[in-house]
Amino acid sequence: MTTPSPQGFPRVGRPRSERATNAILEATADLMEEEGFAATTIEAIASRAGVSKVTIYKWWPTRGAVAIDAYFRRYHETLDFTDTGDVAADLSAQLQLLITTFQGRAGTIMGELISQAQRDATLAAALRDGWLQPRRDLTAKVLRLAIDRGQIRPDVNIESIMDQLYAPVYWRLLMRHQGFDHELVLSLVDNVLHGVSANPNLA
């Protein structure tokens, strides 16, 4: 995030226009929702926000950076951590929250952001640090608590478990080879918790 830190002490000179910042982020989010990321050019954002291009370039290095700030600002609510003691339920709740978000516009846009991240390392980092990691941290917490309680084997690789829970969602979001719904959530959690082997004792 590029937003400057207004750390109490006021700087000299005309202060950054809050109106402009808001207008830019709102315009960006609107454009991404209505026209898609491809049409969300700097010029379109500037025009819609009633702002000069230079003002955008002043605060964000690329349109990817604007986009992700706008995205986080608009879709910031989808985080959940509740420890009910029921691993399956807790993981399902987290997964379901993500899927619900992605069923609206936010899903398509996330796909486009991931797409853009392939050619914009800064955006990739922002996505990892600002979106992915917070969610993984919460899931990791659930898994570690479960291990402490003896519900999950202590020798497993937590990272790969999380990928097996989350990656399918993003993968279907990107490739659209299958849809995603609550049943998928149950299936993903069940598979990875209990395995699909017919005779688990012989594992």
Add this chain to the structure above:
Amino acid sequence: MTTPSPQGFPRVGRPRSERATNAILEATADLMEEEGFAATTIEAIASRAGVSKVTIYKWWPTRGAVAIDAYFRRYHETLDFTDTGDVAADLSAQLQLLITTFQGRAGTIMGELISQAQRDATLAAALRDGWLQPRRDLTAKVLRLAIDRGQIRPDVNIESIMDQLYAPVYWRLLMRHQGFDHELVLSLVDNVLHGVSANPNLA
């Protein structure tokens, strides 16, 4: 693939130049490897192949279409199906093959193709049909055989299992939040087969 089918009967007029076709696909593959997909513009391809832009547009609708033809032509070998009777081994073999491919240039390029597929429906379809589905078919075959043998529970959702095996690979390819190696393969297969629950009997 857009290459027209030369169904025996020869057409009137000057035939399509094989030299041009080859030059275009090679130039495209080279460019994607050396400069990345973003730099693989139609103009760059035309220039490198010593070909006119129109010739490219004549045979492919978008640069995504050229790219995927070039990709499939260069990285076509990574398919495997062996039925050893050992589900874990067979799945691991297939996964490992994919990972090996993706550890080279082919991985980066695949990421860029997936990226481009977000804004190019034709490319998305080509990726699904020409790359994804063949691999899923083979894996589905392994899983169904295992179900038939009673090694895997018959009530599982095969699609979600396959996503839990493959999606993590693509996901790490795209987000680079974790690397992928043989250990990951083992972990993915083990988790989904036997589950991570400490007490599977109570599942």
Add this chain to the structure above:
Amino acid sequence: MTTPSPQGFPRVGRPRSERATNAILEATADLMEEEGFAATTIEAIASRAGVSKVTIYKWWPTRGAVAIDAYFRRYHETLDFTDTGDVAADLSAQLQLLITTFQGRAGTIMGELISQAQRDATLAAALRDGWLQPRRDLTAKVLRLAIDRGQIRPDVNIESIMDQLYAPVYWRLLMRHQGFDHELVLSLVDNVLHGVSANPNLA
């Protein structure tokens, strides 16, 4: 001038669009007349001519170059050479022609072109070679014929005479400290031919 030489042999590739060339030069001349040179930006020309900016940049290096081509095209008629044997009349005729031209829009535009030539060496050269020199050549011819006939002293500096005839016109065009009309012409020619000294014999 940037116009390419169509020396008979046809070049490969799509030929230069005559329509575009015409539209550009007409639009430029119109804009200079109506809005002034300052408003005659490349973008304004492109927009008015219904032409892409690149097409302009392709054939002219700067807007000054377009401007001067457009100017020469529209105001090309003001050249005169008649040898009546009467030096004063012949010089007056040439001067009057220039003044008449400059009394319309062409005068203001010429001022702006001279202005622009101060920061654009190519434009300066084009003005010298394409506008100034042809007129000076004709005037020099008149003067040399007069010398040959014994009407003008052979020891005079022709260049300085020509400047004393023409420079006042351009100077008034630029500074607007005095107007210019037919009386000025007569005065300029008379002064330089016969001198303002009350007793020329004592020169």
Add this chain to the structure above:
Amino acid sequence: MTTPSPQGFPRVGRPRSERATNAILEATADLMEEEGFAATTIEAIASRAGVSKVTIYKWWPTRGAVAIDAYFRRYHETLDFTDTGDVAADLSAQLQLLITTFQGRAGTIMGELISQAQRDATLAAALRDGWLQPRRDLTAKVLRLAIDRGQIRPDVNIESIMDQLYAPVYWRLLMRHQGFDHELVLSLVDNVLHGVSANPNLA
């Protein structure tokens, strides 16, 4: 000049910073000499003078206004009026003074100021009133004295004579089609005083 008149009575509030005014004019003159007028932007002046842009805009309406104040301040010395009774000598002295000034940086800058005056009426007026007219007044004085003494015909147009003396200098300054030196001065004065006609009696 745009500099406001400090008419004796002191104004309320913080007084205008003399330091700033000086710094601005010096910076402007330096920039025009070293980088040319085109590079003498308000921002460049502000930066070099260590002054805010607003401070400049506060006291001068355009950069042309600053430029001309800076120019007059630095090149104010070139005025001369001596009445020796020898018209030719007195005119030559005045012309020579101008030429000497214009052979240095001052010449190039004057060309750029005249250029700028084409699009800045205030600058044009300032040039006319602050530069041109004072010199013309002195030359007119010389000419009128000569008329009074019977050295110059009383029916001549003084304005056109002055243009025939001065305009060639500015014209060569602007168009660079010929150089200017002392010989030119002699030639200009001689031509206009005694005429170039071979037989002046028959005029």
Add this chain to the structure above:
DNA sequence: CTCTAACCGAGACGGTACGTCTCGTCTTTTG
């Protein structure tokens, strides 16, 4: 053994967006 349809190279063209520049104005804090 020409005729002719299709292909191919070169490259001009109308567009769109890029990221940069400078302008002149506006809005703060500091002196």
Add this chain to the structure above:
DNA sequence: CAAAAGACGAGACGTACCGTCTCGGTTAGAG
């Protein structure tokens, strides 16, 4: 209240590719 600092809206700059459009010149089967 002036001055400095610097953010801001406006809009032109010159460049890069896009996808389309002529052109002149092949190439090879069909008549």
